[in-house]
Amino acid sequence: MRMVDLIEKKRDGKELSKAEIDFIISGYTKGEIPDYQMSALAMAIFFQDMKPEERANLTMAMVESGDRIDLSAIEGIKVDKHSTGGVGDTTTLVLAPLVAALGVPVAKMSGRGLGHTGGTIDKLESVPGFHVEIDNQQFNELVNKNKVAVVGQSGNLTPADKKLYALRDVTGTVNSITLIASSIMSKKIASGADAIVLDVKTGSGAFMKDLEHARELAQAMVDIGNNVGRKTMAVISDMSQPLGFAVGNALEVREAIDTLRGEGPKDLEELCLALGSYMVYLGGKADSPESARAQLEEVIRNGKALETFKTFLSAQGGDTSIVDDPSKLPQAKYTFEVEAATAGHVSAIQADRIGTAAMLLGAGRATKESTIDLAVGVMLRKKIGDSVKQGESLVTIFSNREDVKEVKDIITDAYKIVSEAVEAPPLIYDEVRVK
Secondary structure (H helix, E strand, O other): OOHHHHHHHHHOOOOOOHHHHHHHHHHHHHOOOOHHHHHHHHHHHHHHOOOHHHHHHHHHHHHOOOEOOOOOOOOOOOEEEEEOOOOOOOHHHHHHHHHHOOOOOEEEEEOOOOOOOOOHHHHHOOOOOOOOOOOHHHHHHHHHHHOEEEEEOOOOEOHHHHHHHHHHHOOOOOOOHHHHHHHHHHHHHHOOOOEEEEEEEEOOOOOEOOHHHHHHHHHHHHHHHHHOOOEEEEEEEEOOOOOOOEEOHHHHHHHHHHHHOOOOOHHHHHHHHHHHHHHHHHOOOOOOHHHHHHHHHHHHHOOHHHHHHHHHHHHOOOOOHHHHOHHHOOOOOEEEEEEOOOOEEEEEEOHHHHHHHHHHHOOOOOOOOOOOOOOOEEEEOOOOOOEEOOOOEEEEEEEOOOOOHHHHHHHHHHEEEEOOOOOOOOOEEEEEOOO
8 A cells, every 4th residue: 555545535525545644643652653644644534534434444544553551440331521622620529520420430541731721630639638649440449439539640642643643733634524533532442431421512701603503513423433333422512701700710610519408500500411411321321311410400400419528539549628618719819800891791602702801810731831810810709791881800810920910801801791781591492313
């Protein structure tokens, strides 16, 4: 086989076979196929796309390019959740103990986030003593015992995807549904999950800004998952404004605790119930998503979800007293209010601008070398559809420095206030199952 022939084949809109895709990914991972040829193929895929079988084969070739996590020692159907990212996306902190409370094993491997706020691990490390440095045997034992554990990503997972992702970033081929879907799904499959629930975001704070492309991505990922033997479903949810109220690591932990207690923001609770229902259903603990939801609501009401969260924290060295006394979480020195310049109704919030404001405070990483301040962030006081009086607080800033003018300006610009009443956007637009 010659790479140039395969580039021409895809350029002309023809389908690549499994053997050809394996040849490409293996050769590229080993350095036998140069970046310039892989760039040409990526551009050919960008314009000609791939059929469902090609997408599945591409995904599995990337899975096979590196290590695979073996979760076979964990009893039951292991269900994973993946979000395509957003602002104030606290769902994993709620979902992991919530779903585990019903006996579905949640063996979560998470990273440290770049961008607006930290990843799931950074947020959990707001809890004094909590750590993710546990070996595979201990990880499996914790999940078997408590049905939930979180560990940092380790090993050489999907090296082909890492190389290809970096290449796409500098060749104008990031926005390919095929390449996005295979990238996401390769990591989920290599991580060992039996079933996968996807939260595909759409709106100003999401990668997929419009609903049509979000649906297309969701369907592509669901098809890939089911084509390679993983039960996969997707929810398309709104990210035209931050989810919940909190954006910042310790602030989001506190909000997750409130939600597990049944006292959190209604949009965060609703999304967690929707995603959790599919996780419990795919995990074989309910005969329908509807009955799964009823069970989830019950473990929130009876306190079992919150107790599972405490057990999870304790098992990984965390101080569980923060659940009943959140003031033990990292606290910022200063708070500032961003006040409304006019009265009216909030008609829009640029979620990505709110995220940028949180990152400038130190809640997120601009680069891998950046140090996160776990205490800082922002708390929204008004969301789309809410009425507001002149001088009333739109957002509270939590900061460890006194100069927050730039942050205030960004938040002020992110809010649009109009005179007429406005309806809040829907939280969930659609669900996608295998065709």
